[in-house]
Amino acid sequence: MVVLLGRAYQVQVLDSARLRAEGEARQLKSVAVKPFRGKITDRNGEVLAVSTPLDAIWAHPGILGEAQADWPRLAQALRLSVDHVSSLLDHYQDREFVYLRRGLPPAEAQRIEQLGIPGVASLREYGRFYPAGPITGHVLGFTDVDDSGQEGIERSFDNHLAGIEGRKLVLRDRLKRVIEDVESIHPVYHGRDLQLSLDLRVQVSARRHLANVTRQHRAAGASAVMLDVRTGEVLAMANVPDFNPNNRADISGDRFRNRTVTDLFEPGSTIKPFTLSMALASGQFTPQTPISTSPGIHYIGRRSIRDIHNYGDLTLSGVLIKSSNIGTAKIAMKLAPEKLFQVLSSVGFGRPSGIELPGEQSGSLLKRERWRPIEHATLAYGYGLSATPLQLARAYAVLASGGLLRPVTIHRRSGETSGQRVLPTEVVQQITDMLERVVSPEGTARRAAIAAYRVAGKTGTVHKIDPAGGYLE
Template sequence: MRRGSEAVNRVKDLISAAGQSVWNFLKTVIQRDRAAREAQPQSAESPLIVIPIPRWRTYVLFLAITVAFFGLAGRAFWLQVVSNDFLQDEGEKRYARTLTIAGERGEILDRNGVVLAASQPVRSIWADPQLSQGVSKEDIRKLADVLGLDPAYVDGKLKAENTRFVTIERNCDVRTAEAVRKLGLPGVGIKPEVLREYPDGPVTAHVVGFTGRDDRGQEGIELASDRQLAGSPGARRVIRDARGRIIDDIWQKEAVSGRDITLSIDSRVQFLAYEALRAQVEKTGALAGAVVVADVDTGEVIALANVPTYDPNDRSTMLFEQMRNRVLTDQFEPGSTMKPFAIAKAIDLGLIDPTTTIQTAPGKLTINDRTIGDTHDYGLLTVAEIVAKSSNIGTAKIALEMAPQTLWDMYTALGFGQPPKIGFPGATAGRLRPAKSWRPIEQATISYGHGVSVSLMQLVRAYTAIARNGDVIDLTLYKRRPGEAVTGERVFRPETVRLIRAMMMKTMSRGGTGSQIRVAGYSVAGKTGTANKVKNGKYTKDTVASFVGIVPAVNPRFIVAVMIDEPKKGSRYGGTVAGPVFREVAEGALRTQMVSPDEEPLSGGGGFLTRIRN
């Protein structure tokens, strides 16, 4: 028992002694590290200068090395990971450039395939002034000679400050651009572009419109059909040398050309309409004029012309007054051209027929506190004579026999008071007040075209109901597909519009307001219009003269509408001012479209009417 106890004590003593030895060793090491050691010279011949090293220097140096290491590591991470894409892009900018390849814009064609707008490939000459600073005066002179520019102007472009891109010249032909390329000037480049050209210039300007410098539509069909005309641009990635010259291609995406647009316009009729209108505006000293020719069967607009106009090839002519498309944007009181609609509605309702007589004497009619009148005291007139002589009193008395809402519904169905659905920018809605606000005097004046405002395009659309079988159809500036069905909204009965056309033919006979208008070989149903203009809320002596005609009257093919704004010289009435334009345009349209002549209408009272009734 004693031996075991002694063995345990001996083990304890050994463990204690070993622990003490380890502690003494560690204590010695710690003390040695903490104390500044004095260096001992290796020999007496080369004694070492002994300098004590403080502890804080070691820690500071260690901390500085650690911070520097982590700073370098962080910077490397920032450059290699976080900013990698940015730095690569910045590097590529020094030698690579993406060039845009413009997609060719589609052509605009007339109904026969004649080009009305097309794109011509051109080149723009540009420079990077930071790369072209070293170009010699002799090279500048050569570049100026090739481009036909002043050397001082070219020198200023090449030495421009604070920019990396300047345009020296635009719309250069390919041959000129190739001559510039052969000069091999540093920092001078060539950019492919397109120039939009309009062969018919001012004749079709208000239909076709024009594009901006970015080759996007700004007016007319160019704007209305911009999405279809515009192609999708391509791109070309290239590598340049230090002098800005292209030395290699990286990749290329081909451009997609735009789609061609075929219009309903016939350029031959368009030219005839424009020339006839321009001559009449000059002859009468008028402020402006407009003409529209529409196909009765399809609603296609064959011609649309305005005067004054502009040349889309010459930007200096693009003034506001010249650029207004008066056919669509200008509102005017239509005057007597509105009379057939109220009379047709009354016939439709069975209130009257062409032989019904109405007293218009003594040439004046007072409604409440307002008085309206005719140019003459016509006395007792039949409905057919009211149309032929354009009697305001006769028309007003007929209109007052119907409810205001009935007339308003009819005018609305014809398209008045709402923009025509023609797919063209800027079309006006005109002005047609709600029926519930009409007083009797307003109901009367609207029936003969006062107190209501329309555009010439709205008037043509409304007349499709008379030229067809009583159904009104939308007009279009785009050529319809062969066999495309055209459906309209029924407004009048077919027999009613045939009677109205017959009565409108009497307007063209002796004693009618359009008796001086003849289209050789063809019957004509027409209506003249003369309305005083409203300025500052009051009627003035200035007038708008208009004429709307249907040819041939027996088997209608075209509606021709003419408006002359403020004629100053000679007559100011629709028959004598707008009528001559109608005659020239109608003859040209019938001839170019090869419409067979019909027999001359009878000038006597009712031969054609009788033929229709039978």
């Protein structure tokens, strides 16, 4: 009994102040448990984006504010000015938490914490790393300092990649440092991995060739899209100039645009194969149907259409091989305008492709009711409508797949996908034969020929649109 009374006296009287101070210094707190963001890979499993451990240095403004003598060495370690540290503490003086520096390598954060400055501690976070750097920058986009998707795939699939944070009950000291995990309140669900359809090897090649051709022609920029015509998968999608998502300092927001889906242009002569597909499908024309293009200029009312040469009499095949504007317009105007609208719409012009990327533009294709005769003619060879590079690639995939329109995707697919038939097989074969002749000595794309390979293609030349209206020379 004497022993118990003595212990009670010690706890209640002698040690009461110490125990009360320890109790006040420790507190139970419900805190968030951040999920680990899923990684992104290409179709072959090559890692394109992964979260890596980073640390943040934070402070309790009240406690650090009383350690003013330590500010200079803290500022030096953080590579900040003393004035900046002072400003942060003043601004957040009524709070118990302020970030001093984020995104530091763990070893560097540990060295700062080991300085032993009162009120300063580290906090584990995660940051995104992109092994391919600028090669996949426009497709992947990037995350912010909180590892939340801001552009590209990171933004479109943020919910899939980010996961769901949990909560747990912890015991913390007066500096808000966790002493002990007490119990889990809600489980954390980590983000899921995402496999893209991109093939990094093809992407590297596409980007290299874009850089070369841009430099060769002193162009302001260039874009490329490569699709698997059997599945609709995007194998490569690149733009130059590009950006490095690992280092975005001093890069304007305009540079982040994935121009293959956001930028519109008039496709020009690349539309001609679809106009002639319409003509062949009508049954009124064959590849050998004669078309006169003399004398190299053709009037529709007071407006004129010109060819770069007077090609004289051509067959329908010759119209495509020589890329005659006059011949294409004459063919189109012998058929009802709604036929041209129907074929262009059926291969995807004037509507979004459905690609899972932010900022995609649908392009423009005027409704038939608004066409004048000159618009009927010029639309046939690619003026008066607008499209993205992805839309044009998708339309040509229809020709390459025998007339089937397939949904495009940035996701990895397994096996061939079904498509919607929008052009007759026989017509597509006839057009493809013509496009092979375009990439031959008699055509306009002979420099695109590749020895030992069959190549089908089409050149396209357009005037740049003047923002004030009309065209620039």
